[in-house]
Amino acid sequence: MTVCAIEITTTAPFTIAADGSYAARLAGDGEARYPERWTLAGPEPYAVPLPLAQPEEADSEVLALADGRVLIHRRVERRHAFALLYPTGGAADGPRTGELPLGAVEPGEEGVRICLLPPSPDGCGAFALAASAAGTTVWRVAGGPFGPVARIPGRCSGGVWLDRAGRLLALDRELDGTTKAVAVDLGRGGEVSPLLQIAEGSDDRLLLADPDSGLLLIRSDAPGEPRLGWGVLGSSRPVRFPECLRGEAGTPFAVQPGQALMPETCGVALRLEEGGIGLWRPADRHVFRLAAPEGWLGTGLWSPQGRLHLPYATPETPCGIAGLTLPAAPPPPVRLDPPPPAAPRPVPLQQAPL
Template sequence: MPTDDGNILLSRAETGGTHRLLLLVPGAAGSGASVHELAAFPGGGLRLVAGQTARTAALAFHKTPAGGTAVWRLSGLAEPPEQVAEVPFLFAGGVWLDERGDLLALATPYGQRTRTVVLDLSRGTVSPLPGLPEEEHLLLAAPRAGTLLTVRDSGGVHRLGVRRWGDDGPAVFPEHLSTIEGAVAPLALDPTGRRLALSVTRGVRSGVLLCDLEEGGVQEIGPAGGTVLPAARWSEDGLRLVHSAPDHPPRVVTVPATLAGHFVADDGPTPWAPAEVRRFDGPGGPIEAIVYGDPARAARMVLALHGGPDAAWPLAYEPLFQRMVAEGVAVVAPNQRGSTGYGAAHRDAIRGAWGGPDLADVLHLGRVLRAEREPGASRPMLYGASYGAYLSLLAAAAEPGLWARAAAVAPFLSGRELYEDGPAPVRAMLDRLGGRQEITGDDLGPRDLLRLADRIRLPLLLIHGERDSIIPVGHSRRLRDRLATAGRPGAEFAYMEVPGAEHDPVTGQDGHLVLERLIAFLRGASPSAGSRR
């Protein structure tokens, strides 16, 4: 997190659970930076929230051993943090309510729900947000104007509301904010509290809407391609956003205070590979995919499956895909049924049917891509992480002759098995999406990878982080042991367990080693080359 002085605050998690707060102070040109350790917090989570004034560069929220939260003020200088509060419950979010930087709205658990509370830093106290009903939650605030943007669940539909700070009356729920096509997320309110910036996602793309909360007008701005990330600030100088595209890593772009219809950004030459969006005719309707390179002519091509399943590939910079295409591997990243951003029918198609309609889409794409490959070219490969790893292994079992090889990062064995030993949020998702229901009406049968291991007759690389808190590493260990005894003539496999790594070992502390192993495998190396067990 940057400070007003140009320094950088860092929260660094270390093996063993310790979190260290560091301050990086840039030196003169070419002399590097000095590093100052401000504090060390053993165990528990630690997160930073940007401050509102010069005297508070950030607040640090630390989970205490008793399950509460200690709040520390960071000045942005090379000095220890100051504890300003400690409460017996946890916080999420963070919306400043005043220009003095004393009142911060936060979300805290409340029974089976959450509620909005106000942390008063001057007193070190927490109290409910005045006038806000329990079923309504705060999203944004314009402190100078006293305008609050809230959300309320209305029969399964989330409606955005506008109210005034300190007003006990009901919020106003503007109709024009409830009729926007696409997935909407609030970004920022302007200083006057009159205009609201929203991101709207339709398929792989997202853009920005500027909404007039008083007169009801809506203006769509920005480039046609790419993704707007959920971070923004609206000041007197204009609206600043974070934008990314396949050939542009995330960067700050500006909508001038005059609210011209386009971003101001440096769109000069880039060393990164571009991508195109392609729509395939699928068995249940169109399937949109992000394509890097030439899948028909590249020496190798991979079908990359996203995690979730309640997620989607965005049209944004993806370092893994850039590395793949730089190594001559074309990438097709589809948003098959079950992905978000394409309406309820597409999203809910796999409810109670994990590995059903989405697997049918993946197999269909594999056949189409194989048919498009030039004569003699290698078959498509599979790559997936988390739910995508599970789905890729199901595809390998369903039609092993369709694929050249498969790489799976952090797979689980089945929805039923994951429910037995997964964390509470994962079990809640399984309940919400019907992930424990089994499919029995086709040739593949129940989607249990232990049962299907004999059918996975292709070179296979399994990767899992030792400390994965989402999908326990035991799932990959059991699959490894089962594959070692399965009747898979001539099908090599290797297992790489990454010490200390979490759910995404490709981006963890030893991520460069994991990435090199993965890329070598996709380029045709033996799965067991460089094996770590």
Template sequence: MTACAIEPPSTSGTDGVPEAGCVITADGAYAARLAPAGDCWFPERWTLDGPEPYAVPLPGTQPEEPGTGVQPMGDGRVLVHRPSASRHLFSLLYPAGTGTGELPLGSVECPEPGTRLVLLPPAPGGGRAYALAAGPRSGVVWLVAGGAAGPERLAEVPGRCAGGVWLDGTGRLLALDRELGGRTKTVVLDLERGVVSPLLQITDDSDDRLLLADPDSGLLLISSDAPSPGQERLGWGVLGSSLPVRFPECLRLPDCAVTPFAIQPGQVLTPENCAVALRVDGAFGTWVGTWRPAERRVRHLPAPEGWLAGAGVWTPKGVLRLPYATRTTPCGVTDLPAAPPGTQPATPPGTQPAAPPGTQPPTPPGNQPPTPLETPAPAPAATRAVRPVPVRPVPLQQAPLGRLVTN
């Protein structure tokens, strides 16, 4: 997930806690995490697509460090990333009889000071895994699993890079948030051609980041300070659309950090009906929100006990699957069906009930009317024609990726 002001604070692995609680494959079949064993940590693979979820421990010859990264592959193996000074070691773990088999893949050198190498989100298909070496002047994308022979350097993107969102179902088009000239904009990298193109630029002076994308519907979840300079806002748009990015007022929860973590797949041509899962962190704890662009309301739900916060996946039928682990249930999944369109949403803890759809709360004397439900992003200075979203990847100078918002 892209690091920005709207996200809750995350651990860095330096305080004895792993960075990521759980990572799930793009198809939702497998998950991986570092599981605790006393004061130690070991990789664990979860199988999620069977009748019941189950975990397979994959301990190595020695415990893992809290900074170790793990990622499930499509065939059930688990990729392990072990940082060591300026070198980063990669291996694939798999069950082998009563123990754990390990296939070393090689290492990546990051000699430049200030460079941080992290695994990118699981790629579609599950056959390959990628990492981003983010340095102070450029970011380098590496293929670290699934290549012909060890880690392979694919492309370098000028500027300080972060994030990582897949835009297509083939694992070719990767969006990165790039800071260049004091502003952050999202660019897209064609991994086959090594070409970088603009993707998201709402205004010249705004910081614009891509948080999530759904290749089926084209729905994009965006963070930007364009509507409120100096304050990050959550917005949504559609890849290739000529309509402006929208910033719903319902996604602004006072004194809460709201982080989108999953979009319902399979909703071709109907992005406004896609359900979006939100992690909400506030004074009353952490809970789950679900939201659809068409409804402009957030439904608030209690998180299951032991939720691996921020982890979850939607099924095409609209069921949100949330992994959790407790002392009595070390591997569990809670299924939360999405509310039918038009259902009155619940309210977040410690707040008053929201006004019913189509109504406005009364305005106290002397106060201004409430803010509209949606705030359109300011239009960019230039206007360019928009072509339909291509069915398959095409050379980027012919694709509409650089023309997300044009009016």
């Protein structure tokens, strides 16, 4: 595999279905944009364009579902419309695109931001967030009755799933001048409970979570500056902020699944600000920095075996997947004499347990 330093070539997100079988993006340039579905489950990835009679606006969002359909979110004047797109049977002039309208959300006030949440872990559900200073509503837009399923006080952003059933959703809630991650139970009418309370006045955001191991990737200014940290869901141990991540401007975008009860061994992929990729494990004390493949689309998916799959698109390869493997950590230095026993270290009060 040949890699080189690149810039991310698309402004629209590339989303991967919960089971990794399909992906979707808004392809094209300028005023000639159209949804595109990638099939990832076969021996070689391939893309299927899903154009309609009218090109899509650049701010439209797409989401891949595990059944191969693509959810699209469009803004039509003040309304936000949602529909499912899918390729139809071969016609005389080639395959066509079918469209199934699902419903629309019309904000009742100014300043409401509506966006899709990450794909639901069950593979068929899809949700959107309608956030404003007055409060936030979680809407179900696919995989069940269209409509609101939760109402949360405060302005919420982010969106991270905490389980495999698509019931527990973590959101970053801005309330009374601070931002704290909270857990929303969609199975209990949107019941809200605290998730991150690292310090009373700190901004604590959840960036990623792995339901298998419980690993949480966090950004917080509790240490005195915004830093990346990690913790374990349900653990009584405090959030840790590794020195190797100090000053790291990267954003985690993928966590290795399948490491049950072993969060320290999970591979984590970071999208670095300069365009490269960082690979790291909580058990490691350093970050491996690697160049990204040409045409990288800014995201990826870990396999349980520890291989990172990175989608890319170039004129020569419009639908490609590159693979990276997290290098083995170097062995610790040999110590001839056993170190003295470590003195008990109290947990700082500013780093309260999760």
